[in-house]
Amino acid sequence: MAKKTDLRVKRTRKLINDAFLKFIEEKGFEAMTIQEIADEALINRATFYLHYDDKYDLLEKMSADVIQELTSVINPPFVQADQEVNIERLKGSVTNVYQCIQKHQMFYQVMLGENGINGFRNNLEEVIREKFDRHIKEVVKDPNQFQIPEDLLLHFISAAFVAVIQWWLNQEEKPTPEEMANQLTKLITQGPIQTAGVKIE
Amino acid sequence: MAKKTDLRVKRTRKLINDAFLKFIEEKGFEAMTIQEIADEALINRATFYLHYDDKYDLLEKMSADVIQELTSVINPPFVQADQEVNIERLKGSVTNVYQCIQKHQMFYQVMLGENGINGFRNNLEEVIREKFDRHIKEVVKDPNQFQIPEDLLLHFISAAFVAVIQWWLNQEEKPTPEEMANQLTKLITQGPIQTAGVKIE
DNA sequence: TGATTAATTAACACTATGTTGTTTACAATG
């Protein structure tokens, strides 16, 4: 973060961000106009263009900031050299992730919500996939140990991971980050069927 | 489906649909204009408005048709009265789903692809979730058998399910529907970690 | 306080939208 010397800039950016989030929540990204953002932020429309190229630019910059912070709290190795998952370490990282999301709850809620930005979800998945991928490539020596294509596995996990986040954000009474880490761990170690308490033929 | 008696209507609709898909693939939904659709479809712009309110209306109508066909091939019960999953039946339904997608491959590829419509993915997940939900409610008598909230489980499964479809559509050399059914079955019965051949502490 | 730089204002050309009224062409019927 470069220091924003001028207070006016800081204030204007914040007003724009707030207005933007408000409208995404209320009417969705596509429906909002720059004039509306400006009105809500109590700035002139031309001022908006002094800060961002267009609303897509604004969206990208806001997302990038938050996602960057999130990735910084995911830290492998979850899998040790002996091919065992380190459950505690895994839970630790998941807990960190949920705490980070909690910190920016409003933002995530809006971006992943009903009227949210669907591209944001893809970004999240991609970022998670990359983290896992890099780690797996370090640890796994024998590609044949996979029962299915590695890439397929990564897509499965990252999508499920983000879906669980999305579910969590929609709950009135949110389980704690630690509880979420436990539930997610059950799901990916036992699989959803056994977690549902259903026997397998 | 009401019968479209008039050939002209049939033709115009098809031309619009084709142009629409072409532009989604090329430049994405938001970037395309109705003028462009009309030019590509070799019809007058005003003609477009005789058939659809706007491009969102067109999108909805196209999606609804295809999703409707997809849901019709998912047929529970996968879980029997004795609380055992019927693996064969499950594989059968999954195979049907992939065959149905294969039939409209171009459409799904575009809609779920790089430049695709992200709301479409949500629709798919929702539809799958509902199917499963209705079935689960019939079979499961004791809500305590779940180790985690049922709703969370449903979100996990449906998101993973659609993610695997998405992965499949992006493969140059696509596994057969039967192979996909096998791989998906492994993932949801054993869980991703064991499927990766990694031991659990 | 004075210098700097952000924000305001009003005007501009441009592009897309959705609608309307009239005319033309065609497809399905008896």
Next chain:
DNA sequence: CATTGTAAACAACATAGTGTTAATTAATCA
């Protein structure tokens, strides 16, 4: 095959949003 209903074409319109510019005002920093 002629008739009739209706889809499609066409042209013109008002409306709304975009992105840019140049001159002016006002807030902030040092």
